[in-house]
Amino acid sequence: MYQATAQSVREGLVERWNDTYAHFHKENPKQAYYLSMEYLQGRALTNAIGNMGLTGEYSEALRSLGYTLEDVMSVERNAGLGNGGLGRLASCFLDSIATLDLPAWGYGLRYKYGLFKQGVDKATGEQLEYADDWLEVGNPWEVARPQVSYPISFYGKVVNGKWAPGKQVRAVAYDSPIPGYKTRNCISLRMWDAQPSAVEFDLAAFNASDYETSMGPTNLASMLCAVLYPGDGTREGKALRLSQQYMLCSASVQDILARWKERGNSDWSKLHEKVAIQMNDTHPTLAAPELMRILMDDEGLSWDDAWAVTKKTVAYTNHTVMPEALEKWPLDLVEELLPRHMEIIKRIDEEFIASAAKAKAAKAAKKDDKKKDDKKKKESEEEKPAMVRMANLCCISGMAINGVAAIHSEIVKDFTFNDFYKLFPEKFQNKTNGVTPRRWLAFCNPQLSAVITKWVGNDKWVTDTDELRKLAEHATNPELQAEWKAAKLARKKICKDYIKKVTDIDVPIDSMFDIQVKRIHEYKRQFLNILGIIYRYKQMKAMTPEERAKCVPRVCIFGGKAYATYTQAKRIVRLINNVGSVVNNDPEIGDLLKVVFVPDYNVSLAETLIPASELSQHISTAGTEASGTSNMKFQMNGCLIIGTLDGANVEIRECVGDDNFFLFGITDPEVEPARAERAAGKFVPDARFTETLEYVRSGVFGDKFEELLGSLEGNEGFGRGDYFLVGKDFASYLEAQERVDVAYADSMGWTESSIISTAFSGKFNSDRTIDQYAKEIWGIKPCTVPERK
Ligand code: CBF
Structure with a gap:
C-alpha cells in the first residue's frame, strides 16, 4: 500500500516537476545550485502529500481501503544521506526554495549505505553500527536518468597544460522531486551515483581470468558511493573522501554548465549572471578549481578571464569553527589524485599571497599587526607535510562567505578567518539558519498545529511564521492553555509508546x-x-x-x-x-x-x-x-x-x-x-x-x-x-x-512560557533564511510556474 500510495503521489508531482523544468528553461533566469555532501531528507511521502495540500484526501482514500495514512507513511525508510545539522539544513533549504518559487536546486551523492544504522548492545550499553541498506526495497521518489551522465577522472598527469587522467568512472544522475508548499513549483535534488566507465573495462584481461585488473574500475565506482564520510584515518581513506568530494563537484559543475549552454547562453564572462554555486561547507570546495579547469582547458578561456568569473560564481557557507573540523588534505595526495587541480590551486595560492602582500604593503601595516601576521605565517610554513586548506581556498575563491548564526558569523570574522576578513570585509555575511515550519511543526505536530490555527485565526503561519506572534496575546488564556496542554499530552503519549516499542522502557x-x-x-x-x-x-x-x-x-x-x-x-x-x-x-x-x-x-x-x-x-x-x-x-x-x-x-x-x-x-x-x-x-x-x-x-x-x-x-x-x-x-x-x-x-507559568516560545519562533523559519540567501548572495528572483490552462 505504501508503494501504491507513493506511486500515485509521484504521478502528481511529476507533472509539476516537468512544468517547473520547462518554465525555468523558457525563462532562463539566474539559477542557484546548492552543493552538499549531505541531505537528511527524512520521509518524502508525508511531506509531499502535505505540501500538495492533499493530506485529507489521501487519509480518506486510504481509510476506505482499510488503512490509515499514519501506518502507510511509517513504512517508508529514512533516506540515510546525511549525518547531522548540516544535512538537515540542506533539506530544509530545498523545501523553502521550492516554496518560495526560487529557481535553484540541489546536488548531492547517492550513497548506497548512508552513514550507518545505530543499535545498542543490551548487555554492555555500547553503540553498534550496521550498514544502512536504505535502498534495499527501492526508492519510489527517485528517477534514474542514465542519459544524464558525466565522466569523472582521477590520477594521471598533466601533459602540455592539460590533464591526461589515469582512471575514470561515470557519474549518473538520480533525481528526486522537491515540491513547494501550496505552489506548482517542484524543484530537483539531483544525486550522483558512480558507475564504472565501459571504456575502462579491460575485456581482454577479463577473458584471461585476470579479474582483479578488469574489475578495477568497477570496484572504484562501487566504493565511491558506498558510504557517507568513510573513515579517513589512512591515506586510502583520505583519497576516497577526496574522490567523493571531487565527484560531487565535477559532475555538478559539468551539469550546470551543460544546462547553461542548453538554455542558449554562450558568453562565459557573464556566467555569474545566470549561475550561483553555493558550497555547503568545505566539502564541495573543489567546485572552484574544477570550474577553472573546465573554463580554461575545455572552453579555452585565459587564466584571468576564468578566474574573474569563477570568483563571482561560487560562495561558501562555514558551519563550524572547530579547528579539527576545518578540512585540510595533504598536498601530495591532492597532487596525485587531481594533478591539474593542484596546479590551479597552487596558482590561486601564489596570486593570492602576492596580492595580499601588496595590500599589506599599501597599508604599511601597523607594528602589532605585522608581528601577529609573521607569527601566523611561520605556523603555516612549519606544517609538514604541506596541506591544502579547503576553507582558505573557499575564502579566496568565494564571492561571499557566511556564518550560520549571528555569534558564529562574528567569530568567523574576528578569529577563524580574520586574515581574510581584513583583506575583503565586504565578502563576509551572516545568514542565521532556519528550519521548515512545514515538516517541523505543521506536519509533525498536527495536534499543536490545529490549536495554533484556531487561535491565530488562520493557517497562514505555515509560511508566514510571524503570524505565530498572535498566540502571545492569549498566552495566559485558560482555554488556550488547556488545549495547548492537551496537544502536548497527546504527543507525549505517542512518544511514550514509541519508547516502549523500541527500548521496552515504560x-x-x-x-x-x-x-x-x-x-x-x-x-x-x-x-x-x-x-x-x-x-x-x-x-x-x-x-x-x-x-x-x-x-x-x-x-x-x-x-x-x-x-x-x-x-x-x-x-x-x-x-x-x-x-x-x-x-x-x-x-x-x-x-x-x-x-x-x-x-x-x-x-x-x-x-x-x-x-x-x-x-x-x-x-x-x-x-x-x-x-x-x-x-x-x-x-x-x-x-x-x-x-x-x-x-x-x-x-x-x-x-x-x-x-x-x-x-x-x-x-x-x-x-x-x-x-x-x-x-x-x-x-x-x-x-x-x-x-x-x-x-x-x-x-x-x-x-x-x-x-x-x-x-x-x-x-x-x-x-x-x-x-x-x-x-x-x-x-x-x-x-x-x-x-x-x-x-x-x-x-500555568510553564504553559505560558511554552506558548511564548512558539509565538516568537517566527524568525527561525528557513523561508526567511533562504530569502536572504536569494537576495544577498545568489541574486535570484522567484520564477513562478503558472497554472496549467
Ligand atoms: O549549519 C547547520 C549545522 O551544521 C553543523 O551541524 C555542522 O555540521 N557543522 C553545526 O555543527 C551546527 O551548529 C549547524 O547548525
Whole structure:
C-alpha cells in the first residue's frame, strides 16, 4: 500500500516537476545550485502529500481501503544521506526554495549505505553500527536518468597544460522531486551515483581470468558511493573522501554548465549572471578549481578571464569553527589524485599571497599587526607535510562567505578567518539558519498545529511564521492553555509508546520530558547532561521518602549517533545506557527519574520526539556550536530550552525573552581564560562536581569509566583535560536545572512560557533564511510556474 500510495503521489508531482523544468528553461533566469555532501531528507511521502495540500484526501482514500495514512507513511525508510545539522539544513533549504518559487536546486551523492544504522548492545550499553541498506526495497521518489551522465577522472598527469587522467568512472544522475508548499513549483535534488566507465573495462584481461585488473574500475565506482564520510584515518581513506568530494563537484559543475549552454547562453564572462554555486561547507570546495579547469582547458578561456568569473560564481557557507573540523588534505595526495587541480590551486595560492602582500604593503601595516601576521605565517610554513586548506581556498575563491548564526558569523570574522576578513570585509555575511515550519511543526505536530490555527485565526503561519506572534496575546488564556496542554499530552503519549516499542522502557507520561538529541560529541556536552542526571540520582537516593516525593519527576531522553571512530563519544553513549540500566530499575526511585537512550536517531525519530518535548538541552561550550537547528525545532513546538550563550541559542533567547530561557554557563570570551586557568592548575571544581565523579568511580554504574572521567581531569593519557569545560560549567548548569524544576511545578507559568516560545519562533523559519540567501548572495528572483490552462 505504501508503494501504491507513493506511486500515485509521484504521478502528481511529476507533472509539476516537468512544468517547473520547462518554465525555468523558457525563462532562463539566474539559477542557484546548492552543493552538499549531505541531505537528511527524512520521509518524502508525508511531506509531499502535505505540501500538495492533499493530506485529507489521501487519509480518506486510504481509510476506505482499510488503512490509515499514519501506518502507510511509517513504512517508508529514512533516506540515510546525511549525518547531522548540516544535512538537515540542506533539506530544509530545498523545501523553502521550492516554496518560495526560487529557481535553484540541489546536488548531492547517492550513497548506497548512508552513514550507518545505530543499535545498542543490551548487555554492555555500547553503540553498534550496521550498514544502512536504505535502498534495499527501492526508492519510489527517485528517477534514474542514465542519459544524464558525466565522466569523472582521477590520477594521471598533466601533459602540455592539460590533464591526461589515469582512471575514470561515470557519474549518473538520480533525481528526486522537491515540491513547494501550496505552489506548482517542484524543484530537483539531483544525486550522483558512480558507475564504472565501459571504456575502462579491460575485456581482454577479463577473458584471461585476470579479474582483479578488469574489475578495477568497477570496484572504484562501487566504493565511491558506498558510504557517507568513510573513515579517513589512512591515506586510502583520505583519497576516497577526496574522490567523493571531487565527484560531487565535477559532475555538478559539468551539469550546470551543460544546462547553461542548453538554455542558449554562450558568453562565459557573464556566467555569474545566470549561475550561483553555493558550497555547503568545505566539502564541495573543489567546485572552484574544477570550474577553472573546465573554463580554461575545455572552453579555452585565459587564466584571468576564468578566474574573474569563477570568483563571482561560487560562495561558501562555514558551519563550524572547530579547528579539527576545518578540512585540510595533504598536498601530495591532492597532487596525485587531481594533478591539474593542484596546479590551479597552487596558482590561486601564489596570486593570492602576492596580492595580499601588496595590500599589506599599501597599508604599511601597523607594528602589532605585522608581528601577529609573521607569527601566523611561520605556523603555516612549519606544517609538514604541506596541506591544502579547503576553507582558505573557499575564502579566496568565494564571492561571499557566511556564518550560520549571528555569534558564529562574528567569530568567523574576528578569529577563524580574520586574515581574510581584513583583506575583503565586504565578502563576509551572516545568514542565521532556519528550519521548515512545514515538516517541523505543521506536519509533525498536527495536534499543536490545529490549536495554533484556531487561535491565530488562520493557517497562514505555515509560511508566514510571524503570524505565530498572535498566540502571545492569549498566552495566559485558560482555554488556550488547556488545549495547548492537551496537544502536548497527546504527543507525549505517542512518544511514550514509541519508547516502549523500541527500548521496552515504560516512561511515566506525567513526568517532564527532557530531551537532548543531536550527534554525540564532546563539545555538545551530552556528558554534562548525564553527569547532571547522576548528581540528581545521587541526591534522590540520599533523601527521605517524603523529601523524594516532592521532586519533579523527569524522563531524560537522549538520541544521537557517535561517529564510528570517535571513541570518546562512544564511551559517553555507554555511560548514558549504563546509568539508564541502574536508575530505571531502582525501586526506590520508581517513576521519579527515567533515563532513555533511543537508538538510531534520524529525521522520523526527531518528528516523534520533538513535539513531545517540554525541556530540551542545547548546552555546548560557548563558541563551539555554529548554530544548531534542533533548538529551533524544539522552540517551534513549544519546548523550553536550557542552554548556553552559543550558536542560535543567543538569538532564540532574544526572541523568547530571558524569563523563558534557562541560561547557564560561561560566555565565549570567558572560554580561553577558563582553559588557561585549568592548564595552570588553578581551577577549583565545585564540590558537587567532584562528588559526582567520585560516585561514578565507586562503580555504581558497573564500569568506573576511568577514560571518561580522566579526560575531565586531564589525567595523563586521557585527552585534553576538560577542553570543553564540563567542570567549569557544572555548578551553573545544576543551578539552571533547579530553576527548571521550580518553573515546571507552576503548570500555568510553564504553559505560558511554552506558548511564548512558539509565538516568537517566527524568525527561525528557513523561508526567511533562504530569502536572504536569494537576495544577498545568489541574486535570484522567484520564477513562478503558472497554472496549467
Ligand atoms: O549549519 C547547520 C549545522 O551544521 C553543523 O551541524 C555542522 O555540521 N557543522 C553545526 O555543527 C551546527 O551548529 C549547524 O547548525
